[in-house]
Amino acid sequence: MPENALRVDIWSDVICPWCFIGKRRLETALGRFEHDVELHWHSFQLDPAHEKGHRVPVREMLAAKFGAPPAQVDGMQRQVTDLAAAEGLTYHLDRAIAVNTLDAHRLGHLAAEHGLGDRMHERLLKAHLSDGEVIDDPDTLVRLGAEVGVPAAEAADVLRGTKYAAEVQADIDQAKRLGITGVPFFVLNGTHGVSGAQSAETFLAALEQAR
Template identity: 70%
Template sequence: MSARIRIDVWSDVVCPWCYIGKRRLETALSRFEHAGDVVVRWHSFQLDPSIPAGHREPVQEMLAKKIGAPASQVRAMTHQVTQLADAEGLTYHLDRAISVNTRDAHRLAHLAAEHDLGTEMHERLLRAHLCDGEVVDEPETLIRLAAEVGVPADEAAEVLRTTKYSAEVDTDIRNARKIGINGVPFFLLNETYGLSGAQAPETILSALNKVHALAS
């Protein structure tokens, strides 16, 4: 009988490195002999929880203020990460990306996980923000994105009308702090082996093989 491997991933749905990390994880799993024994679970993390609910600002303007850099430097930074994304088959349009508070998106992701659609919902939210220029705190947009991956629209609407799954989001973030996670993506294999950042597929594959050997 093969050993079971659980990968817990902390990620934010507006994080350009998280989408790159997700693709690199998928590449590693495509090369992993025991991929059928791997379960991936997505956990909430907010890069900037201090953004007020409802506040929207172009990402490039937000970054310029945050790091105190001229617009030309921010464009160079986003161009670099766009090129890295392109190498993973992702087409970023960060010039159209809108910075928002991601709490509602994460609450919706927890609903999706209840329907075994956590990975699909996380994928759709990342693509919506980073590639499509969608505003991922807008209720109508979130309901539509949820429905696209198979989450019932009425359930998504109910979550957004209430505070449902707030406790789950808070637990994810609290657990991240306990582990010492201060940046994402972060991958935790079988609660013992951690990988921080958008690691190369070869690095993730090596970790998978080590963890599998230990679990066998």
């Protein structure tokens, strides 16, 4: 970490459409922020009770979760897709598959060990929200990791076992201690919190204040 760099800790889930929007808006703010920043990604599970191995279209999952008719779910998804497009992101939420994200987060921790945490989180978000990838599939995760530079053999070894599960849980426990109940959530220099996918202007003001 460069001397005097501002630390930004981010809690996010790799299936969270608002997290990708928040990432882009933060990056826009960082482009206007004239100081060094180091990002640290932390695991969060929007639905930790989602049964491992259970795969269901997000559209069906949301309809069941909110007791909403399909037309209402489609409207919600169109709204977030339009907001994503304004940040240069292309969502295909009609193809998104809801899964348990524990293994994807374990891969994220491995990637962070290689200095690839930000690139891995970006790839996982795109895989789920844009590409219709099934991100609890071990072979898919190994391939996505390799795309950003994570050694395939290491990723496969991690995904066969339980390595980094404790680190994922530690992130989640830390979020609870901080009172974080939703993501994305950003902690700047350990002193300032920003909740949600705020505007780039809000992020920039928070970065200046935290510094």
